[in-house]
Amino acid sequence: MQTIDASGMLYRDLNELIRDSVSRGVKEIRLINVNGHRYIGDGLAKEASIIIEGTPGNDLAAFMEGARIEVHGNAQDGTANTMNGGTIVIHGDARDALGYSMRGGEVYVRGDVGYRVGIHMKGYQDMNPAIVVGGKAGDFFAEYMAGGIMIVLGLGLAPDEDIVGNYCGTGMHGGIIYLRGEVAPEQLGKEVKVVSLTEEDTCVLDGYLDNYCQYFKVKREEIDKKPFCKLLPYNKRPYGNMYAGW
Amino acid sequence: MSLKSYVTPSFLIERNKERCIKCKVCVQQCANEVHRYDEEDDEIISEEHQCVNCQRCVTLCPTGALTIRKNPNELRQNSNWTAEAVRAIYIQAETGGILLTGMGNDRPYPVYWDNILLNASQVTNPSIDPLREPMELKTHLGRKPDSLSIKEGKLQKKLPPQLELELPIMFSAMSFGSISLNAIKSLAEAAKQEGTYFNTGEGGLHRDLYQYGENTIVQVASGRFGVHADYLQAGAAIEIKIGQGAKPGIGGHLPGEKVEREVSETRMIPEGTDAISPAPHHDIYSIEDLRQLIYSLKEATNYEKPVSVKIAAVHNVAAIASGIARAGADIIAIDGYRGGTGAAPLRIRDNVGIPIEFALAAVDTRLRQEAIRNQVSLVVGGSIRNSADIVKAIALGADAVYIASSALLALGCHMCQKCYTGKCNWGIATQDPQLAKRLNPELGAQRARNLLRAWKHEIQEMLGGMGINAIESLRGNRLMLRGIGLTEKELQILGIKNAGE
Numbered sequence: 001m002q003t004i005d006a007s008g009m010l011y012r013d014l015n016e017l018i019r020d021s022v023s024r025g026v027k028e029i030r031l032i033n034v035n036g037h038r039y040i041g042d043g044l045a046k047e048a049s050i051i052i053e054g055t056p057g058n059d060l061a062a063f064m065e066g067a068r069i070e071v072h073g074n075a076q077d078g079t080a081n082t083m084n085g086g087t088i089v090i091h092g093d094a095r096d097a098l099g100y101s102m103r104g105g106e107v108y109v110r111g112d113v114g115y116r117v118g119i120h121m122k123g124y125q126d127m128n129p130a131i132v133v134g135g136k137a138g139d140f141f142a143e144y145m146a147g148g149i150m151i152v153l154g155l156g157l158a159p160d161e162d163i164v165g166n167y168c169g170t171g172m173h174g175g176i177i178y179l180r181g182e183v184a185p186e187q188l189g190k191e192v193k194v195v196s197l198t199e200e201d202t203c204v205l206d207g208y209l210d211n212y213c214q215y216f217k218v219k220r221e222e223i224d225k226k227p228f229c230k231l232l233p234y235n236k237r238p239y240g241n242m243y244a245g246w
Numbered sequence: 247m248s249l250k251s252y253v254t255p256s257f258l259i260e261r262n263k264e265r266c267i268k269c270k271v272c273v274q275q276c277a278n279e280v281h282r283y284d285e286e287d288d289e290i291i292s293e294e295h296q297c298v299n300c301q302r303c304v305t306l307c308p309t310g311a312l313t314i315r316k317n318p319n320e321l322r323q324n325s326n327w328t329a330e331a332v333r334a335i336y337i338q339a340e341t342g343g344i345l346l347t348g349m350g351n352d353r354p355y356p357v358y359w360d361n362i363l364l365n366a367s368q369v370t371n372p373s374i375d376p377l378r379e380p381m382e383l384k385t386h387l388g389r390k391p392d393s394l395s396i397k398e399g400k401l402q403k404k405l406p407p408q409l410e411l412e413l414p415i416m417f418s419a420m421s422f423g424s425i426s427l428n429a430i431k432s433l434a435e436a437a438k439q440e441g442t443y444f445n446t447g448e449g450g451l452h453r454d455l456y457q458y459g460e461n462t463i464v465q466v467a468s469g470r471f472g473v474h475a476d477y478l479q480a481g482a483a484i485e486i487k488i489g490q491g492a493k494p495g496i497g498g499h500l501p502g503e504k505v506e507r508e509v510s511e512t513r514m515i516p517e518g519t520d521a522i523s524p525a526p527h528h529d530i531y532s533i534e535d536l537r538q539l540i541y542s543l544k545e546a547t548n549y550e551k552p553v554s555v556k557i558a559a560v561h562n563v564a565a566i567a568s569g570i571a572r573a574g575a576d577i578i579a580i581d582g583y584r585g586g587t588g589a590a591p592l593r594i595r596d597n598v599g600i601p602i603e604f605a606l607a608a609v610d611t612r613l614r615q616e617a618i619r620n621q622v623s624l625v626v627g628g629s630i631r632n633s634a635d636i637v638k639a640i641a642l643g644a645d646a647v648y649i650a651s652s653a654l655l656a657l658g659c660h661m662c663q664k665c666y667t668g669k670c671n672w673g674i675a676t677q678d679p680q681l682a683k684r685l686n687p688e689l690g691a692q693r694a695r696n697l698l699r700a701w702k703h704e705i706q707e708m709l710g711g712m713g714i715n716a717i718e719s720l721r722g723n724r725l726m727l728r729g730i731g732l733t734e735k736e737l738q739i740l741g742i743k744n745a746g747e
Contacts, residue, residue: 012545015545019548038538038541038542038545039541039542039545039546042542042545042546043475043478043545043546043547045475045476058538059529059538059539059542062542062545062546063473063474063475063478063542063543063546064475065474065475077529078529078538078542081529081542082466082470082473082474084474084475097528097529100470100528100529101469101470101473103470103474103514116528119524119528120468120469120470120522120524120528122514122515123516124510124514124515124516127514143528144522144524146515146519146522147515147516171522171524173519173520173522174516174519236502236516236518236519236520237501237502237519237520238520239499239520239522240501240502240520241343242343242344243343243344243345243346243591243666244337244338244340244341244342244343244344244345244346245337245345245346245347245664245666245667246334246337246345246346246347246592246663
């Protein structure tokens with residue numbers, strides 16, 4: 001394990017150090033005093049584990065292919081942007097546009113997430129990206145979602161708090177959303193419908209929920225107290241009939 | 247209930263029966279199923295409603311028996327309610343659909359290139375004969391430093407990454423999906439042979455094209471289709487697509503019908519789903535956010551590749567370009583309102599954006615005023631129709647041009663504007679394997695190369711005529727340009743004098 005103290009360091013220098021270490025074959029890197037450093041793990045296509053103490057900056061793990069990143073703190077905007085593979089575990093909250101166009105890998109957030117999370121996430125062949133959120137999500141959750149799995153647990157919500165914001169699943173045309181609890185119809189985009197879970201869903205959920213419980217030391221019984229609902233798009237081609245040939 | 251269509255055929259097909267030998271080439275060639283052989287009557291019948299006037303049957307008819315002309319059938323003359331205006335309403339009343347079209351804006355707006363004249367040397371500063379004297383067209387695209395520090399003949403600081411072009415012409419972004427793999431292979435091979443670049447558009451990079459990586463600009467658009475680490479590493483440069491001249495401000499989507507296996511694998515989306523590119527990048531809501539994506543891409547590729555940002559030419563393009571330069575882009579690509587497309591809403595294509603000539607002049611002027619012109623290279627497109635347009639563009643301030651419609655014409659496109667149907671009879675804008683194989687990539691590459699070489703020679707001739715022996719000396723040299731038939735205001739925006747001045 002290599003430890004890098006990021007205090008007072010520019011992001012570019014920090015990321016260069018990380019890239020160098022990984023290419024030298026270092027398998028585990030611990031970054032301490034991280035304070036807003038952007039692009040950590042950006043484009044990282046090798047197996048490596050990065051542990052971050054502090055608050056990483058925007059675009060954490062953008063274009064990442066296979067590494068594992070664990071954040072002991074909050075993450076900011078754009079985490080897992082266009083990520084293709086790997087795992088991110090965030091022991092705090094994450095903010096806007098988490099998992100934008102993500103195509104592979106898994107992201108676990110212990111707490112809440114911001115706006116536009118999982119926007120345009122897509123699955124492809126055996127790539128099935130997943131985001132698991134422990135708390136609640138903001139508006140435009142899973143907008144344009146084209147594939148993959150999004151799970152929101154709503155743990156620790158106040159009785160009057162909503163699990164997702166407005167326009168959830170607007171333009172969605174693929175993938176599955178699981179929400180633990182209920183969602184008001186007016187919060188949903190008009191392209192999605194609420195359906196009940198099948199046995200297969202329960203199996204799929206099990207794996208992700210067990211991981212969540214293991215990563216964040218949460219008791220599975222706590223999660224199982226409340227049933228999930230499932231959101232699916234009506235159609236994989238929501239805009240198929242909009243045009244007339246000139 | 248389906249409504250009876252009031253739309254009459256746009257074209258008439260005239261078959262010279264004396265010439266027609268009933269060989270059925272027209273029947274086999276037309277993907278729109280216009281021509282049909284009636285066995286009983288031993289006759290070929292043409293259903294004109296489906297005809298898009300792509301000229302495939304006309305060109306391939308061995309006896310020259312076919313002519314396609316505009317349908318002379320006319321509504322009562324009306325300068326306000328033209329036949330096109332009426333037709334649009336009939337179509338929309340029948341379908342309720344947004345009118346969709348292909349290729350670039352075809353409205354009779356002024357083409358400013360045609361109102362600009364080039365200079366030539368006479369007596370003083372004699373002209374140069376490019377056949378006998380060296381003539382340099384080599385162009386470097388990328389950020390240039392404010393100053394160079396040289397010690398003992400060596401550069402003290404590494405230059406930012408540059409693209410090296412043997413001639414200031416690149417093939418503009420066209421995705422696999424919007425055009426066939428054979429069309430892309432043609433352009434990729436031509437780019438490699440002539441020392442320039444082709445651009446993937448937002449369709450990803452097909453596995454057969456990785457061998458052309460050194461001549462590839464890989465695009466990252468709002469849908470992020472086919473974007474992954476190897477893809478970013480494969481290209482010589484990365485282009486962030488913000489906008490496109492044919493449809494500024496809106497996204498795009500490739501209909502599920504065109505997402506067959508190869509397209510699906512390259513875009514990394516399931517077969518048959520619509521590939522939806524949202525209008526904005528959802529991680530870019532400001533210049534600061536754009537900077538973030540630029541640097542995210544630079545970090546992902548170790549600062550080894552120039553990053554281009556492509557925008558449509560719109561009203562405030564100069565201020566936007568200044569922001570893009572300050573956001574850290576190495577290249578700004580600007581696409582004028584005549585830029586082509588595989589599919590765009592008709593009203594957007596024909597009514598949104600500004601001419602590239604004005605946009606280019608405004609951006610170059612603004613970046614010079616702000617003393618940041620050296621920080622970015624300017625590439626313009628939409629539309630460049632010939633080598634004279636290129637020479638004028640460079641004199642107005644462009645570093646290089648992007649061509650796409652011209653390149654497709656070279657491959658055999660006949661401008662029927664029906665790219666969005668996927669039934670391109672010339673094998674270009676289609677994913678139908680039967681149609682796509684009509685375009686042989688080797689012959690396509692030869693045509694595209696020939697075009698580049700012809701234009702290269704013409705550019706050299708024009709430069710030589712001006713007494714200039716390097717394209718660098720023409721760049722932003724607006725004294726080489728004069729306007730004709732332009733207003734004071736137009737001349738002022740273009741920053742050129744009137745002919746005779």
